[in-house]
Amino acid sequence: MSQGVPGTPPNLSLQNALQTASATRQSFGYCPAQGEVPLRSALVEEMKEIYGRDADLAAEDIALTVGCNMAFVASIMSIADAGDEVILPRPCRETHAPPKTGAIYPPSLIASFASLAAENNIALILDETYRDFLIPRTPPHLLFTSPTWRSNLIHLYSFSKSYRIPGHRLGCIVASPTLITQIIKILDTLQICPPRIPQIALAQSGLLQELRADIHGTAEQVAKRHQLFREHLSKRWEIASQGGYYAFVRHPFTGVGSAEVCERLAKEMGVVVLPGAFFGGADSNDDRWVRFSVANVDDEKVKRVCERLVESEQGFGWELS
């Protein structure tokens, strides 16, 4: 339960579309550095469904990338010089600015961050890779409806999770066309162009629309697995947040760091999870957090992991809080 990867292959319609796309002549060559217009246009429509019909978005605001990690790297490289400061919410992974802890930021909090950033003339980068996993399905925020969002907002998204195609490496950046022009100079040197097969496949007429039901179904399944985890987890382990693929949980062993706990869980219990110390928490006085991912395990495994955590409480011989 360590890695945030989808546990099932993509929807059959997408698998077929990928197969067809891979046999087209155009898939063999480069495409424009910003990505192909048909997918960028289809994405605008999709984003309007998610962020509201009055979201002010256009294909020119979007650049497609080799996954969302590339989107993040290219965005940071385009706005920060050596020595500049980047503010990250903690706990976080350095590769993605947002929490990968399952914490869900409500629209009001995101709006406050946006105002604070705007007042101080700094860019706000939002990685919204898990936006489709929000239940109930309400807009993650309303920033795109503001006529001024382009002044400082950079939105990132990954196709890896919702569409379950991490190996096809597709992500995107949504920002002002002025900034996108600069970002493309970086993307051109790092990736030349985004991968064509998933672009051609996903741009098939009506496919994004068709896949919405599949995405919602997966989100419901992941939410049910979170619930199962909650119900079966020993009361000594305290859940701080659950959302997207993840749960951030406080372990019950007093005076033991998260890395040591995770090492023993892996070696002695066969449970692989990430120590909170990997999320920038190592220097804190409260290194008791463990990150679980519920996406790539089935319900039975979730229950077995919970049983093994109970076994560890006695088996490790550590003092319990």
Ligand SMILES: Cc1ncc(COP(=O)(O)O)c(C=O)c1O
């Ligand atoms: C928040 C977040 N952003 C980006 C990524 C990476 O996405 P991609 O596979 O598109 O590079 C991940 C993957 O775990 C993630 O959790």
